[in-house]
Amino acid sequence: MSIASRDGPIVRIEGLTKRFGPIVAVDRVDLEIARGELFALLGGSGCGKTTLLRMLAGFETPDAGRLFIDGQDMTDVPPYRRPVNMMFQSYALFPHMDVAANVGYGLRRDGVKAPEIAARVAEILELVHLQDHARRKPSQLSGGQRQRVALARALVKRPKILLLDEPLAALDRKLREATRFEMVRLQEQLGLTFVMVTHDQEEAMSMATRLAVMNAGRIVQIGTPHAIYEHPVSRFVADFIGIANILALPEGGWMALRPEKITLAAARPDLPQSVSGRIVDLAYEGDRSLYHVATEPHGTMIVSTANTSRAAGGAFSRGQQVWLGWADEAGQRLEA
């Protein structure tokens, strides 16, 4: 491995395109991913994120463009010769092999000697807390255990990049949140590059160091979770990530304003921007409440308030006349 390749990005993608019949699944995508990142591809179903990941793994051949991994052209290299490993959404554990055989499968393919396989399998199983389950079949494991076997199997070959296809989608909510932290811990501990596909923005925001929002085969914005949330470039991104009020600006163009950046008050607040309106709907969500307020200039706007007090019912009720106010820098001007 040359010094130069050590410094460059671990993934470089140039004009990558994939068509399925008349459908363009991935459309001239350019992307660079740095070493040690936990990078997320985020988008709705059919946006091309999974196809992009499968081209990284080598399961799909691009129709145009090039793909470099660690400086080497991998565009036409079959999956079994790529220095990447994937964790499948369904986990794809081999049902006829026990946990140890599943995890050791990739090492056997590389011709690693049996004692070393045993040692490395034991080591990785310990890392995912499954050292006592090595002789179980996948059918004898819980959903969470299966997820960790799949993770261990993909990690044991020490790939340059670990690809994760919706890694938490099959878990229930409680386990999903705990596993998020566990995976970030593993990624930092091993110092590996993770590339993750997800449709769950909360998952992408909380785990990723950087993320790419995809729509209709194209990457529409790349940035840190904070940048994406606070500085969306387009109405699509503002709307897709979290909740946003999209306001038409008097001088033309649009502005995204997050519900929690708005102050809700009975009297006109002392803020640079304010409008009055009537509460048409409200939703109590436990930690916060969401109010739908019909306003004259901007139509229905959404405002959220944190429920810091335990008193029953919010301070406002349906049908009430209220004022909304926000600071000049609270909103983000959109380019498109």
Add this chain to the structure above:
Amino acid sequence: MTGRARFAFGMLAFGYAFLYLPIALVIVYSFNESRLVTVWSGFSLKWWRALFANEAMLEAAWLSLRIALVSATGAALLGLAAGYALVRAPRFPGRTLFGSLVVAPMVMPEVVMGISMLLLFVGSERLFGGPDRGFLTIAIAHTTFSVAFVAIVVQARLTDFDRALEEAAMDLGATPWVTFRTITLPLIAPAVGSGWLLAFTLSLDDLILTQFVAGAQSQTLPMRVYSSVRLGVDPQINVLATIVVTIAACALVLSGWLTRRKV
């Protein structure tokens, strides 16, 4: 229990009686002293001794077994390939024809298949001077009509197959051939195995196709049984039936036990 269910279970009991009474009687009469199968005249093993001394019958059984082994193995290999191609190759020239060729032998009347294969062998004898009708021609005929049965079970198993398993293997460094050998084949092996068993049984049991392509020298077990049965009831056949039923029951229990063991 509702009236409808009571009727259904009554019919089930009747159905089982209908299926098993004749077989049970055949077994019972294999131990009959008398030659007649209508009269019970005391317990005897003489027909058992007679069958095991019947060299023509034993020779025919041995020939049938060898043919069944060869043709079931051939059908398993060809059926595996055919089933695999039908599921995994969505497009190739002649795919529609291939699809019909694979299943057609299963629904083709046996007399038609018999006459057509004989005509082929007669033709090749005229043109190339061979093959001689006997073991080889029977094995070819049995293989041909058993391929469909293996292909169908393999096709069904592969249709349910999770492709991500193969992708996972390749992702972990397995070449396509190694993937097939270590993942695909072990997982569809039960289907291939039951297809083989089906082909083996069909071959062992076939009379019509065999009668057409056998030639003068070879006599398989069903051919012997048929020529003996045509002349009327023969207690030695009862003994043979008892043996066949026992083996079939054991094999079914065994395969049931094997499939219940989860992978």
Add this chain to the structure above:
Amino acid sequence: MRFVIGLPFLWLGLFFLLPCLLVLAIALGTNAPDSVPPVELGFSFKSFALLFSDDLYLAAWLSSIRIAATSTLVALLLGYPMAYAIARTAPNRRPLLLMLVVLPFWTSFLIRIYAWMGLLADNGLIEQFLRWSGLASNPGTILGTEWAVHLGIVYAYLPFMVLPLYATLEKLDDSLLEAAADLGARPLAAFLTVTLPLSLPGIVAGCLLVFIPAVGEFVIPDLLGGTGTLMIGKVLWDEFFTNGDWPLASAVAVCLLVLLVGPIAIFQRNQARSLEKRS
């Protein structure tokens, strides 16, 4: 992959497709009793003309279809309640019950037909039973009649009827029947409007699996039927082996295939659709 497709393709082309074409070629030839093989190739419809002009052949066709159809119907009437009952039992008992249906299929076909020869024979157990029970005072020998042929076909092909019926009935969701009852359907109405229509693919598959082989059946009419029972499979056999008329036998084979093309096509569409549903 080329090898995987090519090998079975080549095999079936050589040993299945080519022989079928040969049958057609021979059927268009003429009988030549003195040569070996006894055929003179040509382009003559003599054999087909004979098939359609002689009443004997026409009678054989009609009685084959009639016997196959009635036997199929009887097998359906017996097999449907059996499959229904199996599908209604506790899931852990179903494999055993199904195995009992399939077991006879794994024993020799010939031997199962033989079993009936003894039962139906002159003064055999069935006759003794009929006389003893008073159902018939002088039943006469059943062996050698069309009754015996029907019985043999139903007996031999019953498993083929029960298995596809069970496969569709087993998948039937209980909540559908509960919904029908909830909406006011009595049990019989629920059966006729929900169970029966939903099991139609199974009925079609089962009936064709019995009907198709029954039409061309040879062993059963040969062993259980008498000289009066005409079935086309037996005609083909006799023309070939006894009379040595290869072109005529081939013409019978061609006609049999043409007759069965419709049912076979329906069967294959039915199968393809159910396989598609699974994927």
